Amino acid sequence: MPAETTAPMETPGRGTSASALRAREVLADVAHEPGAKKPDPIVVADHITRSFGGLTAVDVEHVEVQRGVITALIGPNGAGKTTFFNLLTGFDRPDSGDWSFNGTSLNKVPAYKVARMGMVRTFQLTKVLSKLTVIENMRVGATGQKGETLLGAMFKPMWQRQETDNTKRADSLLERFLLIKKREDFAGELSGGQRKLLEMARALMADPELVMLDEPMAGVNPALKQSLLGHVKSLRDDGRTVLFVEHDMDMVRDISDWVIVMAQGKIIAEGPPESVMGDQRVIDAYLGAHHDEALTFEAEEKIHAEASSEFQGGPAASAAPRASTGTTERTGSTAATGEHAAATEPASTRTDDHEDGPR
Amino acid sequence: MDWQNIFSLALQQGLGPSAVVYCLAAIGLNVHFGYTGLLNFGQAGFMAIGGYAMASVVSTWGLPFWLGVVVGLLLAVVLALLLGVPTLRLRADYLAIVTIAAAEIIRQTVGSVSLLEYFGGQDGLTGFSDSFRSLNPFSGSIGIPGVVSWRANDAWVMLVGWILVVICCLIVWLLMRSPWGRVLKSIREDEDAVRSLGKNVYSYKMQSLIIGGVFGALAGFITALKSAAINPSFFATDITFFAYTVLLVGGAARVLGPVAGAIIFWFLLSFLDLFFTQAAATGLIPESIMTSNQASLMRFIFMGLALMLLMIFRPQGIFGDRKELALDAR
Numbered sequence: 001m002p003a004e005t006t007a008p009m010e011t012p013g014r015g016t017s018a019s020a021l022r023a024r025e026v027l028a029d030v031a032h033e034p035g036a037k038k039p040d041p042i043v044v045a046d047h048i049t050r051s052f053g054g055l056t057a058v059d060v061e062h063v064e065v066q067r068g069v070i071t072a073l074i075g076p077n078g079a080g081k082t083t084f085f086n087l088l089t090g091f092d093r094p095d096s097g098d099w100s101f102n103g104t105s106l107n108k109v110p111a112y113k114v115a116r117m118g119m120v121r122t123f124q125l126t127k128v129l130s131k132l133t134v135i136e137n138m139r140v141g142a143t144g145q146k147g148e149t150l151l152g153a154m155f156k157p158m159w160q161r162q163e164t165d166n167t168k169r170a171d172s173l174l175e176r177f178l179l180i181k182k183r184e185d186f187a188g189e190l191s192g193g194q195r196k197l198l199e200m201a202r203a204l205m206a207d208p209e210l211v212m213l214d215e216p217m218a219g220v221n222p223a224l225k226q227s228l229l230g231h232v233k234s235l236r237d238d239g240r241t242v243l244f245v246e247h248d249m250d251m252v253r254d255i256s257d258w259v260i261v262m263a264q265g266k267i268i269a270e271g272p273p274e275s276v277m278g279d280q281r282v283i284d285a286y287l288g289a290h291h292d293e294a295l296t297f298e299a300e301e302k303i304h305a306e307a308s309s310e311f312q313g314g315p316a317a318s319a320a321p322r323a324s325t326g327t328t329e330r331t332g333s334t335a336a337t338g339e340h341a342a343a344t345e346p347a348s349t350r351t352d353d354h355e356d357g358p359r
Numbered sequence: 360m361d362w363q364n365i366f367s368l369a370l371q372q373g374l375g376p377s378a379v380v381y382c383l384a385a386i387g388l389n390v391h392f393g394y395t396g397l398l399n400f401g402q403a404g405f406m407a408i409g410g411y412a413m414a415s416v417v418s419t420w421g422l423p424f425w426l427g428v429v430v431g432l433l434l435a436v437v438l439a440l441l442l443g444v445p446t447l448r449l450r451a452d453y454l455a456i457v458t459i460a461a462a463e464i465i466r467q468t469v470g471s472v473s474l475l476e477y478f479g480g481q482d483g484l485t486g487f488s489d490s491f492r493s494l495n496p497f498s499g500s501i502g503i504p505g506v507v508s509w510r511a512n513d514a515w516v517m518l519v520g521w522i523l524v525v526i527c528c529l530i531v532w533l534l535m536r537s538p539w540g541r542v543l544k545s546i547r548e549d550e551d552a553v554r555s556l557g558k559n560v561y562s563y564k565m566q567s568l569i570i571g572g573v574f575g576a577l578a579g580f581i582t583a584l585k586s587a588a589i590n591p592s593f594f595a596t597d598i599t600f601f602a603y604t605v606l607l608v609g610g611a612a613r614v615l616g617p618v619a620g621a622i623i624f625w626f627l628l629s630f631l632d633l634f635f636t637q638a639a640a641t642g643l644i645p646e647s648i649m650t651s652n653q654a655s656l657m658r659f660i661f662m663g664l665a666l667m668l669l670m671i672f673r674p675q676g677i678f679g680d681r682k683e684l685a686l687d688a689r
């Protein structure tokens with residue numbers, strides 16, 4: 001099929017590795033609509049609702065996350081992404097709903113057990129263990145440690161070997177995340193971006209099957225972002241599943257195999273990045289979130305017109321994702337990126353404030 | 360001014376049975392607060408449970424001394440469970456409120472008139488330490504002649520007490536260098552992060568509360584044995600706060616912090632007491648400025664001043680790491 005051969009050239013960012021191609025192949029037949037059935041879902045959630053007072057933060061009918069691929073969860077500020085993460089991982093309880101991981105229902109399963117089952121998350125507001133050194137932070141992440149039981153703890157020979165192995169693994173992860181020079185520093189001394197890196201590396205110490213990252217790139221400089229993107233992709237190569245929240249559309253476009261869009265608690269669109277970003281509902285959701293800002297009617301019309309013309313290939317591409325004409329789509333998506341970046345700019349600013357603010 | 364006498368008596372207190380009591384209580388608080396971040400304001404309650412269990416098993420029920428010790432330790436575990444089950448899942452401040460209340464409830468209960476026949480009301484219990492004292496290898500006066508000395512009974516309590524301190528410190532050291540201790544310290548830093556890594560935070564906090572509570576019960580035993588008597592006033596709320604002071608002076612989350620803290624605290628407190636009493640008696644401080652009654656209260660004022668200076672110039676305590684403390688400000 002010619003479509004298969006042109007695909008890597010159209011979207012060079014998403015990589016041409018075996019796992020990337022496999023991910024695309026697996027998702028090729030999945031419908032581009034909210035709640036679409038996946039061939040091999042690792043997480044399935046049904047009728048999840050969570051409200052805070054009168055505000056319904058999450059109201060998800062049905063969603064599935066495909067195993068072995070990188071799925072992005074995007075949406076404007078306050079869409080309910082973090083809340084949904086909390087619900088899935090047991091850090092918060094939904095008002096109603098069922099969800100499962102690897103076929104096991106997670107209703108009433110406490111957060112630590114969810115993590116032990118192989119579903120490990122990071123936090124939007126980074127949580128490092130300030131008064132522990134970087135390497136100690138990493139060691140905490142390892143699971144099944146014999147020295148973590150009260151009796152085992154007293155006898156060093158019982159856990160010494162395991163500790164050495166864990167330390168080796170931690171060191172190689174620190175190397176990968178460019179934190180090896182900070183090994184003996186207190187985690188509390190790290191910069192905001194370094195904390196993000198440490199948290200991600202620490203989550204990997206638990207050897208999770210599903211890694212859930214809440215805005216992993218917020219506050220990380222562009223050069224490092226590139227290498228981190230590589231790390232996230234390599235997680236897929238290892239056979240792990242990644243679900244991440246991100247406001248940076250370039251990154252979403254670059255690494256995700258599948259995108260789920262949330263707005264006002266609901267899932268409003270799903271599909272591969274190029275099709276989702278052309279979706280009228282998604283554009284509306286993002287623009288709608290900023291109606292109150294200085295967008296005049298004309299300006300908005302113009303953006304709408306531009307956006308839909310740029311994305312023109314969108315719906316068509318979703319029908320036959322790999323068959324559209326290469327050059328038009330490339331330029332189209334670059335322009336659209338600019339639009340989206342503009343639309344989401346207040347969002348990322350807000351996030352940064354959070355990161356640096358006093359805690 | 361008899362300086363030698365002042366130093367000798369201050370040293371006697373600094374290493375004496377009272378210092379042992381506060382040292383053990385503070386080691387327990389170190390596990391709770393220093394390592395796990397649990398705000399236990401009811402350490403006096405654990406001490407009371409231990410002390411009263413031992414005393415009443417022997418003098419009220421006429422059972423052997425060692426059984427009293429075992430019952431005391433078990434009840435401390437039970438108390439930790441009772442306090443922990445409802446509160447450890449809640450925010451940190453709930454434990455503080457519940458523990459301070461529980462300690463006071465225990466004190467009022469053992470002192471109540473309706474339980475007079477078991478716990479002796481406000482007068483408390485005596486006559487439970489005979490079998491302990493019968494094991495005393497010392498007789499006469501023990502110490503370094505001309506420098507410091509203790510009565511035989513005190514020396515015996517001190518010997519047992521400091522051995523207990525060594526054992527407790529050893530246990531804390533073994534635990535805190537291990538992955539288990541690392542989880543406790545991580546919980547102190549951020550519970551949710553630890554949870555997200557698959558650790559049962561609730562269970563670790565409970566273990567910490569129990570271990571620290573048992574150390575508190577040991578302090579209760581020594582409290583009762585050092586005066587061969589026990590009554591509710593030994594376990595007032597301020598005992599807990601003095602134990603916290605001891606911990607902070609020595610340095611929290613350091614194995615030897617409570618030991619250094621206890622010795623320094625008791626040395627200073629009795630030094631100031633003796634100094635002001637003698638100064639008033641010898642006329643160094645004229646009667647017109649303060650009477651000798653007032654002078655003996657000066658120790659608390661100066662102790663407070665010393666604490667303030669410590670917190671300003673060495674907020675991490677004697678053994679603490681300043682760099683670590685500075686992280687809180689970030």
Ligand SMILES: Nc1ncnc2c1ncn2[C@@H]1O[C@H](COP(=O)(O)OP(=O)(O)OP(=O)(O)O)[C@@H](O)[C@H]1O
Nearest residue numbers: 052055057075076077078079080081082083084124
């Ligand atoms: N603990 C809470 N109490 C009350 N309201 C909450 C709470 N947590 C979240 N909300 C509300 O739920 C909505 C969804 O919040 P959530 O943090 O999930 O958004 P988000 O999609 O992660 O946004 P962002 O991209 O800004 O991180 C928001 O309107 C928020 O105000």
Ligand SMILES: [Mg+2]
Nearest residue numbers: 081082083124
């Ligand atoms: Mg969020």
